[in-house]
Amino acid sequence: MLTNKRFDLMVRDAFIIDGTRAARFRGDIGVRAGMIAGIGDLSGARGEVELDGAGRIAAPGFIDAHAHDDRLLLSEPDMAPKASQGVTTVITGNCGISLACTPPRGAMTPPLDLLDGEGSWFRYPSFAAYREALAAKPAAVNAACLLGHTTLRCAVMDDLQRAAGPGEIARMRDIAREALAAGAIGISTGTAYAPAAAAPTEELIEVCRPLTEYRGLYATHMRNEDDRVMESIEETCRIGRTLGVPVVISHHKTVGQANHGRSVETLALIRRRMSGQEVGLDCYPYIASSTVLREDRVEQSSRIIVTWSKSHPGLAGLDLEEIARRLGVTKAVAVERIKPAGAIYFMLDERDVQRILQFDETMIGSDGLPHDVKPHPRLWGTFPRVLGRYSRELKLFSLETAVYKMTGLPAMKFRLAGRGVLKEGYHADITIFDADTVSDSADFERSTLAARGIDTVIVNGEIVWRGGGPTGKRPGRVLLNRGGRVGQNTQDVP
Numbered sequence: 415m416l417t418n419k420r421f422d423l424m425v426r427d428a429f430i431i432d433g434t435r436a437a438r439f440r441g442d443i444g445v446r447a448g449m450i451a452g453i454g455d456l457s458g459a460r461g462e463v464e465l466d467g468a469g470r471i472a473a474p475g476f477i478d479a480h481a482h483d484d485r486l487l488l489s490e491p492d493m494a495p496k497a498s499q500g501v502t503t504v505i506t507g508n509c510g511i512s513l514a515c516t517p518p519r520g521a522m523t524p525p526l527d528l529l530d531g532e533g534s535w536f537r538y539p540s541f542a543a544y545r546e547a548l549a550a551k552p553a554a555v556n557a558a559c560l561l562g563h564t565t566l567r568c569a570v571m572d573d574l575q576r577a578a579g580p581g582e583i584a585r586m587r588d589i590a591r592e593a594l595a596a597g598a599i600g601i602s603t604g605t606a607y608a609p610a611a612a613a614p615t616e617e618l619i620e621v622c623r624p625l626t627e628y629r630g631l632y633a634t635h636m637r638n639e640d641d642r643v644m645e646s647i648e649e650t651c652r653i654g655r656t657l658g659v660p661v662v663i664s665h666h667k668t669v670g671q672a673n674h675g676r677s678v679e680t681l682a683l684i685r686r687r688m689s690g691q692e693v694g695l696d697c698y699p700y701i702a703s704s705t706v707l708r709e710d711r712v713e714q715s716s717r718i719i720v721t722w723s724k725s726h727p728g729l730a731g732l733d734l735e736e737i738a739r740r741l742g743v744t745k746a747v748a749v750e751r752i753k754p755a756g757a758i759y760f761m762l763d764e765r766d767v768q769r770i771l772q773f774d775e776t777m778i779g780s781d782g783l784p785h786d787v788k789p790h791p792r793l794w795g796t797f798p799r800v801l802g803r804y805s806r807e808l809k810l811f812s813l814e815t816a817v818y819k820m821t822g823l824p825a826m827k828f829r830l831a832g833r834g835v836l837k838e839g840y841h842a843d844i845t846i847f848d849a850d851t852v853s854d855s856a857d858f859e860r861s862t863l864a865a866r867g868i869d870t871v872i873v874n875g876e877i878v879w880r881g882g883g884p885t886g887k888r889p890g891r892v893l894l895n896r897g898g899r900v901g902q903n904t905q906d907v908p
C-alpha cells in the first residue's frame with residue numbers, strides 16, 4: 415500500500431475494469447504527469463483533484479477503431495460526439511478517405527465529400543503538414559491516423575475510372591512512404607466506392623508496399639460487402655500476406671437480404687485466416703449503414719433516410735420514399751436529383767450484427783460521419799449502445815468483454831503503446847461510467863443526443879468531459895507509428 419503519496423488526480427473507490435477482460439475489482443487510481451502512477455488500494459494517498467468513483471466503473475478510455483474524424487479534430491476540437499461516449503482515442507482516415515495530402519480538385523469527389531463538401535479543408539499538402547496542424551491545435555482526444563488510398567488517387571490521377579498506370583502508382587507510393595515516415599499508422603482503402611473501384615488488387619499492393627518497411631497496417635472498406643463478401647475477405651488477406659502486414663476489415667457486415675445470415679461463413683473464414691496472419695475487424699452496433707447516397711443501395715434497403723443533400727438541404731432527415739413522393743418521381747430518380755447527398759440504409763440483419771459483435775476478435779468502431787446534417791446515430795451512440803443494449807440488456811457478453819472490445823483489443827490491434835489498459839506506467843486515459851444506466855440516447859429521429867451514464871472522461875490525465883459537457887481541456891496527442899509501435903514519444907511503454 416502507498417502512503418503519504420500525492421497524485422495530480424485520483425479516482426476513489428471505483429470498480430476497475432482494466433481492459434484486459436479480467437474481472438473487475440474495487441480500488442483507486444492515482445494519476446501523475448498524465449500517467450497512471452498507482453492502482454489498487456491507495457487509501458493512504460491524496461490527489462490534488464479527487465473524483466468519487468463509488469458505485470461507478472473506471473475503465474480505460476475507449477478507442478474508436480473506425481472514425482472519420484480527420485476534420486472534426488481540427489474544426490471542433492472538443493470532439494463532443496466522441497468524448498461524450500467515453501472515447502479518448504480515435505483511429506481516423508478510414509475507408510480510403512483522409513484529409514492528409516491534398517487532392518487538386520476544388521469540388522470534392524464522393525466519398526471524399528463526407529469529410530468536406532466544399533473542399534476547403536483539403537488544405538494539407540502532406541501527412542506531415544496535417545500532423546503538424548493537429549499537434550499545433552490539439553483536440554480533446556488522441557488521434558492515430560491512416561492515409562487514404564482514394565485521397566491519393568484523387569491527388570495523382572486525372573481519370574478515376576481506370577487502374578493507375580506505373581507512373582501514377584510510383585507517385586502514390588512515394589506519398590505513402592513519406593506519410594508513413596511522418597508517422598501515419600497505415601493506409602486505408604475504399605474499393606467499394608467509385609473513385610477506387612477500378613483499382614485492381616495489384617495497384618493496392620504496389621501503392622501499399624512501404625507498409626512493409628514501416629510496419630504499418632492495412633485497413634479496408636472492402637470492395638464488396640454483399641454477394642462477393644467472401645472474395646473481398648480473401649483479397650484483403652492476400653494483400654496483408656503479400657506485404658507481411660496486419661489487415662483490419664472495417665465495419666464488417668453482410669449487406670442485403672440475400673446475404674443475411676452469411677456472417678456465419680465470413681467469421682469462419684476470418685477465423686481461419688487469423689491462424690496464419692494478423693487480421694482485425696470492427697463493427698458498429700446498428701442494422702443500418704450510412705455513407706454517400708448511392709443508387710445501387712435503393713433495392714437492397716428496406717428503408718433509406720437522407721442525411722444531407724447539397725442541392726436540397728431541407729430534405730435532410732426525411733425518408734427517401736417521402737422525398738420521392740414530394741418530388742413526384744421514383745426513388746431512383748429522386749436519388750439522381752438530390753445528389754451529392756448522404757444516406758442511412760437499413761439493409762443489415764440484427765442476427766448478423768449480434769454475431770459479429772460477439773465474435774471474440776471484433777473491435778468496436780463508430781464509423782460516425784460528423785459532418786452530416788442529420789447523421790446516423792452511431793456518431794453519438796456506438797459505445798454506450800454496446801455497453802447498455804448489447805452487454806447489459808441482451809447479455810451478448812460481459813461488461814468486461816464489452817470494455818475489452820473498445821480498449822485492450824484495439825490497442826493491441828493498432829499497436830497503441832501504453833494505452834487501452836489501466837495499469838501503472840500507462841497513459842491516464844480513463845472513462846468513468848455507471849454500468850446500470852449507460853446507454854445511447856441518439857436514435858434515427860434525434861440522432862445527435864449525448865449518451866447517458868458517462869460521468870467523467872480523462873485524456874492523458876486531464877478531464878475533458880464531465881457533468882454532461884466538455885471542460886474545454888485539449889490534451890489529445892497525435893499518436894505516430896514508429897516501426898510498428900504507435901505512441902506519442904519515445905518514452906511510451908513498449
Ligand SMILES: [Zn+2]
Pocket residue numbers: 508509635664665
Ligand atoms: Zn467505410
